[in-house]
Amino acid sequence: MTELPVMNKIEEIEVGLSFEILKALQAPFSRKEFLQSVLPTLLRSTGGAFGGLVSQRSGAWAVECWVGEKRPFPSELVGESFDRSGPISANGWVAVALTRSPHRGDTPSEASPASALVLRLSDASGDYESAKNVARIQSAANLLSAALQRVDAHDRNVRRIEQLSAVLRAAAQWQQLDDDEALLQRIADTATKLLHCERASIFLWDRRRKKLIGRPALGVEGKPLEVDDQAGVVGEVLRSGEAKLWNTNSDDDEARVNRSVDQSLEFQTHSLVAVPMSNPSNPVVHAGSITNANAVGRADLIGVFEAINHRSGAFDHLDMAVLSDLALHAAAAIRSMQTRKSLTVSRDRLVNDAASATQLIGNHPSIDQVRKNSQKVAATDLTVLVLGSNGTGKEVLARHIHYESNRRSGPFVAVNCAALVESLLESELFGHEKGSFTDASQTRVGKFELAHGGTLFLDEVGDMSSGGQAKLLRVLEEKVVVRVGGSQTIPVDVRVIAATNQPLEQRIVEKRFREDLFFRLNVVSLTLPSLSKRGDDILLLAEHFLEHFSYQIGRAIPQFDALAKQRMLSHPWPGNVRELRNTMERVCYLCSEDTISAEDLMLGGNAALSSNASRESSFLSNAPETLSDATRIYQVAHIERAIEICRGNMTEAAERLGLHRSNLYRKMRQLGMPTSGE
Numbered sequence: 001m002t003e004l005p006v007m008n009k010i011e012e013i014e015v016g017l018s019f020e021i022l023k024a025l026q027a028p029f030s031r032k033e034f035l036q037s038v039l040p041t042l043l044r045s046t047g048g049a050f051g052g053l054v055s056q057r058s059g060a061w062a063v064e065c066w067v068g069e070k071r072p073f074p075s076e077l078v079g080e081s082f083d084r085s086g087p088i089s090a091n092g093w094v095a096v097a098l099t100r101s102p103h104r105g106d107t108p109s110e111a112s113p114a115s116a117l118v119l120r121l122s123d124a125s126g127d128y129e130s131a132k133n134v135a136r137i138q139s140a141a142n143l144l145s146a147a148l149q150r151v152d153a154h155d156r157n158v159r160r161i162e163q164l165s166a167v168l169r170a171a172a173q174w175q176q177l178d179d180d181e182a183l184l185q186r187i188a189d190t191a192t193k194l195l196h197c198e199r200a201s202i203f204l205w206d207r208r209r210k211k212l213i214g215r216p217a218l219g220v221e222g223k224p225l226e227v228d229d230q231a232g233v234v235g236e237v238l239r240s241g242e243a244k245l246w247n248t249n250s251d252d253d254e255a256r257v258n259r260s261v262d263q264s265l266e267f268q269t270h271s272l273v274a275v276p277m278s279n280p281s282n283p284v285v286h287a288g289s290i291t292n293a294n295a296v297g298r299a300d301l302i303g304v305f306e307a308i309n310h311r312s313g314a315f316d317h318l319d320m321a322v323l324s325d326l327a328l329h330a331a332a333a334i335r336s337m338q339t340r341k342s343l344t345v346s347r348d349r350l351v352n353d354a355a356s357a358t359q360l361i362g363n364h365p366s367i368d369q370v371r372k373n374s375q376k377v378a379a380t381d382l383t384v385l386v387l388g389s390n391g392t393g394k395e396v397l398a399r400h401i402h403y404e405s406n407r408r409s410g411p412f413v414a415v416n417c418a419a420l421v422e423s424l425l426e427s428e429l430f431g432h433e434k435g436s437f438t439d440a441s442q443t444r445v446g447k448f449e450l451a452h453g454g455t456l457f458l459d460e461v462g463d464m465s466s467g468g469q470a471k472l473l474r475v476l477e478e479k480v481v482v483r484v485g486g487s488q489t490i491p492v493d494v495r496v497i498a499a500t501n502q503p504l505e506q507r508i509v510e511k512r513f514r515e516d517l518f519f520r521l522n523v524v525s526l527t528l529p530s531l532s533k534r535g536d537d538i539l540l541l542a543e544h545f546l547e548h549f550s551y552q553i554g555r556a557i558p559q560f561d562a563l564a565k566q567r568m569l570s571h572p573w574p575g576n577v578r579e580l581r582n583t584m585e586r587v588c589y590l591c592s593e594d595t596i597s598a599e600d601l602m603l604g605g606n607a608a609l610s611s612n613a614s615r616e617s618s619f620l621s622n623a624p625e626t627l628s629d630a631t632r633i634y635q636v637a638h639i640e641r642a643i644e645i646c647r648g649n650m651t652e653a654a655e656r657l658g659l660h661r662s663n664l665y666r667k668m669r670q671l672g673m674p675t676s677g678e
């Protein structure tokens with residue numbers, strides 16, 4: 001009888017086997033690679049001529065890895081080794097069932113498959129079947145079993161990491177979509193791909209109707225598929241809040257499946273996994289670990305995510321974990337899309353309201369032309385310069401362009417450049433960093449940043465300081481802002497519409513306005529004519545304002561008599577549309593008659609002037625010598641009187657004088673009047 005190494009150098013060989021197993025465990029081997037590397041040594045060390053590992057698949061024993069001569073193995077011996085939970089030998093064959101102690105956290109079906117080591121010994125007539133050798137084979141099998149569990153756990157972890165990163169990648173892409181049908185389709189496609197199955201769908205729960213609605217639409221002829229919320233495996237998931245598996249070739253009960261759905265879709269379900277989808281604001285469950293202990297509460301359920309027909313037969317617990325991860329992200333993506341949609345609807349409604357409140361009223365050919373040109377310019381991002389006297393509607397036109405442009409959903413931000421001194425204007429426009437000057441206790445975002453994605457209206461741009469002009473030019477050219485006291489450049493996407501009532505060309509000659517900035521702003525210029533040059537638009541606007549104020553105070557809309565109309569058409573309207581608007585407001589409040597006469601209009605300042613007649617006559621008797629002094633003194637007195645009549649309300653006083661509030665302050669500063677209220 002030949003002496004085999006296994007009989008002679010047992011310890012040495014066993015140590016060799018252990019070493020081989022340890023070495024293989026260090027390498028990033030899959031289960032198959034591990035077996036291929038270790039089984040030859042194991043065979044040698046146990047005196048096996050050929051043999052391998054057999055595992056249970058679909059209820060039968062099949063070879064998983066074999067070394068040496070390929071011969072049918074005695075499967076009854078394998079079954080017996082399991083029954084006895086120990087090694088068994090017969091006719092030169094030895095079978096040892098490998099122990100399966102589940103890993104911490106594994107569900108039973110996550111544990112390694114039932115496997116056994118099957119060996120054909122080198123010399124069936126020898127001592128190899130001796131109790132000593134069989135015990136040695138048993139200890140080698142134990143070593144193999146422990147190592148395989150490590151390898152399987154590693155395999156599972158690798159698969160899980162791959163799946164999780166695939167889920168995260170997919171979820172990030174879902175956030176980019178803004179159509180809900182496309183989103184649901186993409187979610188279903190991701191699940192189909194990751195779970196290697198034929199179909200996946202989301203069933204959203206309509207609690208009121210006790211129905212589950214399949215999305216994306218699976219239904220015949222494009223109709224959504226609706227199922228009873230109690231029926232089938234999805235019904236089980238809703239009732240229990242737990243994930244469920246069903247595989248046709250296992251012992252699963254056929255009655256659990258809702259075959260009527262198969263019939264209506266002409267489909268045959270042979271395996272499915274379904275997991276609950278819960279409200280993302282109540283993430284009670286850690287995805288991938290849905291067990292009885294932490295089932296989703298019914299109140300938080302929004303539906304069920306289902307995958308059907310695994311391409312290689314059956315779904316397992318890893319598939320369930322992946323689908324649960326997907327469900328968590330899908331619920332968040334669906335919720336965020338719903339929120340975005342409802343925000344978009346509200347935003348559009350607000351934008352439409354704002355747009356209809358900013359009507360550019362007028363049919364005069366000059367206004368028609370402005371409207372046509374503004375329509376053209378609205379479609380571009382060009383800078384626009386709006387010219388016109390005070391109150392001609394420059395801001396109205398700027399808003400009109402904004403709401404006609406594709407920036408209409410973005411912000412419209414207006415800044416009056418004349419209202420602020422140089423240092424404040426810069427911080428207003430470009431923002432400032434905390435501590436950049438004495439009063440800068442907080443970082444402040446400037447109007448340019450606030451108008452990002454929208455339109456910035458720079459009113460009275462002709463009054464901007466030279467420092468402000470230089471900075472503005474830089475922003476327009478470079479499309480970045482630097483906050484006062486900051487160094488970081490902040491990109492801004494803003495369309496600028498500037499307006500002025502100043503003759504900019506003249507200010508350029510006087511070196512009070514930069515020529516380069518003028519060219520930068522004046523890419524397109526639109527001029528609004530004075531109201532007195534707009535013919536019948538005066539009446540159109542008057543009726544519009546009268547209707548507006550009558551509605552506001554809840555009175556019937558009065559009519560103008562013929563003389564009133566004539567009076568309005570012949571009035572010079574120095575304060576333009578603003579003056580007309582104020583006149584209509586006054587008439588609406590003060591004249592309670594159904595018909596408005598020319599006197600009711602109180603044009604020409606009769607109302608205020610008559611009560612101050614004595615003051616004026618004394619002014620005339622003490623009139624200064626030069627015309628400019630006389631004009632200045634008159635202007636001061638006139639402004640003081642307006643402020644007095646309006647009891648110090650500067651906005652009202654400005655409107656009364658046909659000026660914008662900021663222009664009133666500018667005028668007062670020019671005249672050397674105190675402007676403490678500013």
Ligand SMILES: Nc1ncnc2c1ncn2[C@@H]1O[C@H](COP(=O)(O)OP(=O)(O)OP(=O)(O)O)[C@@H](O)[C@H]1O
Nearest residue numbers: 359360361389390391392393394395396577578660
């Ligand atoms: N075409 C118009 N249709 C409707 N309302 C108008 C029109 N033009 C002006 N208005 C109204 O007149 C008032 C003054 O308009 P706006 O502020 O746009 O004038 P402006 O030229 O910008 O004035 P300022 O030069 O003083 O800044 C506002 O109440 C505005 O609603």
